[in-house]
Amino acid sequence: MTLKIADHPYTFGRLHLPVAPKCNIQCNYCSREFDCLNENRPRVTSKVLSPQQALYYLEQAMALSRNIAVVGIAGPGDPFANPDESMETLRLVRDKYPEMPLCVSTNGLDLLPYIDELARLQVSHVTITINAIDPQIGAEIYSWVRYNKKMYQDIDAAKLLIKKQLESLTRLRDAGVTAKVNVTVIPGINDFHVITVASRVAELGADILQCLPFYHTKETVFENLLEPSQEMVQEIQDASSRFIPQMKHHDRCRVDAAMMLKLAKSAALPEKRLEYRPYIAVSSIEGVMINQHLGEAERFLIYSMDDRGKCILVSAREAPQAGGGEQRWKELAVTLKDCRTLLVSGAGSSPTKALKTNGIEVIVIEGVIKEVVSGIFSGQDLKELMQRSQIHSGSSNCNGTGKNCG
Ligand code: SF4
Structure with missing residues (x-):
């Protein structure tokens, strides 16, 4: 497994796995409504996935595109x-794909304890975003840092973060x-300092530097700052290249529409995929409609989702005999062992409980x-679907005859 740093991530496809929602610092250009800006495309909010x-x-993703050649974790926090x-x-x-190059992108605050295991897992590279090495400048960029359950602010926050980042390197x-x-170039704040960071x-011992232009984000401390011009970033790159090789692509991670569907589908799975x-x-x-009580069903329709996000009928299965x-x-x-959800217009508590014990969620809905x-497959909020489709959740609102639920 060899991946040259220059190959990452632009000559190959890179896939970020959004498993990390929380953040331990507050950058003044970041709104936590969106994904961590240090590596991701601006103004994107990822769904959060469990490891499974x-x-x-x-x-x-691998089934959709053989072009996935780097897998990384970069947020959303x-x-x-x-x-x-x-x-x-x-x-x-690593277990499933022993040859897959892995990468991680972090602010570096809590990285140190994990470096040995990252090396054992053959993580090919780690990106740390270091916006300043002078704590005075850092104090303008970071509002706070939370470390070992303690909050730090101002210069103390910046000192601690910078110390941890440099030790990690x-x-x-x-x-x-x-x-x-990575360095975020923020005009008037650290643009004159990037060369010192470099x-x-x-x-x-850092191997490569990437200067990322600051993005203006509403409702952040830096919302009124100007974004740097291309010329400014270019000049800073040229000056920094005297010390360290530069990665010059400004593009942050992108996920196309097909992958967004896969992401939504994955997020809708049970967190532990046994x-x-x-x-x-x-x-x-x-x-056509979901309009039959569970106890009265003689057969169940089985649906899947295709790669364009359309729901497709794959089969019909006989229900077990009543009684x-x-x-x-x-x-x-x-009968439904490969189904995660059963949609019915009514259900008694006994079958709901029995199916749940066996990994099948019974949702009572009419629509x-x-x-x-499609809404469930694409990860739509169940509450919204409930309102739109007059879902009644669980057995307490059972409105069928229930004559065969016993
Ligand atoms: S490291 Fe900074 S940019 Fe990334 S999520 Fe945390 S606060 Fe936002």
Whole structure:
């Protein structure tokens, strides 16, 4: 597994796995409504995936495009503000794809304790965003830093963050992990300081530097600052290149529409994917509406989602014979063992509970099958769907006859 840093990420496809929602610092250009700006495209909000969902997302991405050649974690917050999720994800990906180059992008505050394991997992490179090495300048860029459950502000926050970032660079070099440094060029704040950052990080063993232009984001401390011109960024790159090689692409991570669908589909999976459950089952009298009580269903329609996000009917399955009490619902759980959700217009508490125990969520709803199924597959908010489709959740609002629920 060799990936030259110059190959990343532009000559290959890069896929970010959004498993890290929290952040441990506050950059004055960042609105936490959106993904971490230090590596991602501005004004994008990712769905957050569990490690298991992230692996599924990657599997889907690999099936869609053989061009995925680097897998990374870069948010939506900071990977090491969510270390359990981030490290578990890296382990799962490494297990499944032993040759896959992995990367991580972080602000560096909590990176140190994980560097040895990152090296063992053969993470090919780590990106640290270092916007200043002078704490006075750092204090203008960061509002606060939270470390070991303690809040730091002003110069103390900047001092602590910079110390951890620079220590991490040295440790990455010692562990043999390639280190990339990102600097956000913020006119009037650190533009004149980037060259000093470049020189210092090069001394500590950083391999490459990327100057990213500051993006103006509403409702942030820096909302009134101007974005740097291309010429300004170019001049800074040229000056910094005396100390360290430059990565010159300004493009941050992109996810195309097909991948957004895969992301939504992955986010809609159970957080712990113990079994592969790609389908949604529906109880319907005529095959258009969800309009049949669970106890009265004689067959269930099984739906999947295609790569364009359209819901497709894949089969119809016979319901177990009425009567037989609990045994009937155990049999139904086997019939629907590859379904994660069952949509019905009514259900009693006994079958709802029995199916839930077997990994099938029963949702009581009335509405057009294709609308509801597509909504669930694409990760739409269930509450919105409930309002639109007059969903009644759970068994308490059971409105069917229920005559066969026993
Ligand atoms: S590191 Fe900065 S830019 Fe990234 S999520 Fe945290 S506050 Fe936002």
